[in-house]
Amino acid sequence: EVQLVESGGGLVQPGRSLRLSCTTSGFSFGDYTMSWVRQAPGKGLEWVGFIRSNAYGGTTEYAASVKGSFTISRDDSTSIAYLQMNSLKTEDTAVYYCTRRSGSYGSVYFDYWGQGTLVTVSS
Amino acid sequence: QSVLTQPPSVSAAPGQKVTISCSGSSSNIGKNFVSWYQQLPGTAPKLLIYENNKRPSGIPDRFSGSKSGTSATLGITGLQTGDEADYYCGAWDTSLSSGLFGGGTKLTVL
Numbered sequence: 001e002v003q004l005v006e007s008g009g010g011l012v013q014p015g016r017s018l019r020l021s022c023t024t025s026g027f028s029f030g031d032y033t034m035s036w037v038r039q040a041p042g043k044g045l046e047w048v049g050f051i052r053s054n055a056y057g058g059t060t061e062y063a064a065s066v067k068g069s070f071t072i073s074r075d076d077s078t079s080i081a082y083l084q085m086n087s088l089k090t091e092d093t094a095v096y097y098c099t100r101r102s103g104s105y106g107s108v109y110f111d112y113w114g115q116g117t118l119v120t121v122s123s
Numbered sequence: 124q125s126v127l128t129q130p131p132s133v134s135a136a137p138g139q140k141v142t143i144s145c146s147g148s149s150s151n152i153g154k155n156f157v158s159w160y161q162q163l164p165g166t167a168p169k170l171l172i173y174e175n176n177k178r179p180s181g182i183p184d185r186f187s188g189s190k191s192g193t194s195a196t197l198g199i200t201g202l203q204t205g206d207e208a209d210y211y212c213g214a215w216d217t218s219l220s221s222g223l224f225g226g227g228t229k230l231t232v233l
Contacts, residue, residue: 111179
């Protein structure tokens, strides 16, 4: 059974940093691109970014809203993906979901999702 | 304002059919595949449709997807009260090099 479990959320002050973890099991983690999606309270889904598998260079893509502030990384030895969030702003307050990205060129979809972890940025 | 445009809400009676539209542009829906997600209240989103019209294992055939040009449509037949949820379309935007979601559509089963 595929499982993704996020951790590391909580209350943080504006300008501070936070690192989220996504612990996975039930699939060959190293073969997949891992992605983060967030949802502000009462709002819709927003793609944050993803990290490709090492077979595709382990390269990353980010939404314009977080580029330069957020960094996604992965540890294939432990099957964990990370989201490092720096210089946090109040508008980064959201539930952050870890997702497994599937599909090939031109096909981007998220077939498994974690339960989400809430990040609240407030003084 | 989302790049992918969905109606904020739709409604229909139990047993009826409903469609949800998703309008994009030549750089996203016009060029790439569309996926659809269901988010029941208080839960994480779930993949309903991928690559325009394919259903993951376990998704009933009451759910269907289609795409034409720069628009896509999710269809749900035989509506049930358990289908009340928010529905999101998604696609990759080649020009932006970014994943996109529609603003979401709230389905009410009257």
